[in-house]
Amino acid sequence: VLHVTRPLHTTQQSLAPLPPLPEKGGEVRHGLIPEEFFQFLYPKTGVTGPYMLGTGLLLYLLSKEIYVVNHETVAAACILSVIIYGVKKFGSDVAAFADKLNEEKVARALAVKNEAIKDLETAIEMEKKEQWRVEGRSYLFDAKRNNIAMLLETNYRERLLMVYNEVKKRLDYQVAMQNLKRQKEQDHMIQWVEKNVIQSITPQQQKESISKCILDLKALSKSAQAAV
């Protein structure tokens, strides 16, 4: 990209925050000559213009001995060739490494920021959840009042039941007492009657009944054969 002039202090407004710096610097050809020079000469001289200018300039300097070739030229040639070889071979790797370092730094900062954001959001959510929980407090008091009502009701019903049971027990007792008395009277009466009857059997009557029984038995034994 050609060099972009940054519009600072062009208007009364102040640009804040500053617009970011461009990613890459201005383009250059052959590592030295900015592209704007070629664009500048293009309308008049076309594509080969700057190269012609450069070659002509160089030949002029050499032939007129304005630039003298001496031992320093050789040294410069060797040093420059080594430097250019080194940069061409390892330049991109070194650049990548430096970029990676920078990126790691930025990524660390970004991670910290994201984590902070996440923590804040979860904190807000927790607070909202706690508020929602607290709204349910009526359940607790309803449950407690329910328990009280149930206890009272249970107690009342137990009392009613107790009253009923007691009265029933007493009535049943009366009935049972009566029945028992009745039964005892009956038994006593029967026993008394039996006793009197036995008493009234005089010894004379007893003798008569025994002799009659013996006669009956003799008659029976005559008719019945002993079954074996």
Next chain:
Amino acid sequence: MAGRRAAVKAIDWVAFAERVPPNQRAMFNALKTRSDALSARLAALPEKPPTIDWAHYKAAVAKAGLVDEFQSKFSALKVPEPKDTQTAKIDAQEAEAAKSTAEYVQASKARIAQYEQQLQKLKSMIPFEQMTLEDLHDAFPETKLDKEKYPFWPHKPIADL
């Protein structure tokens, strides 16, 4: 025997359980078991006791006035309802809880506002690639090197490096 205690309100135990925080779960379980035990006891008792068959007893018992006397006294008897002493306390507790709840919600809202403010600040920050060191110090004041307290490089205690 009508006009008695307040009716038992139906409680949604599931919704209740949802709102219980985990550190109070044991208390909640205790409350629930107690409630269930009470309701089981209540359900086991009949609402009205069975009526006494006065005719049968009148025919059965010989003593003349006994059954009549029992009957008259029985129908005249009013079983007293147990007194409700605790509901007032519960209502007082509820009022207090409402107050403390309002305070808690207030404080919670203040905290939320704080968090929201910080969140806004973080979200509206310029991306790190466009920040200068000065911008970083403005956004995160803790990164600023204290040049008065530690005038010599590295401007922070060695242990913090």
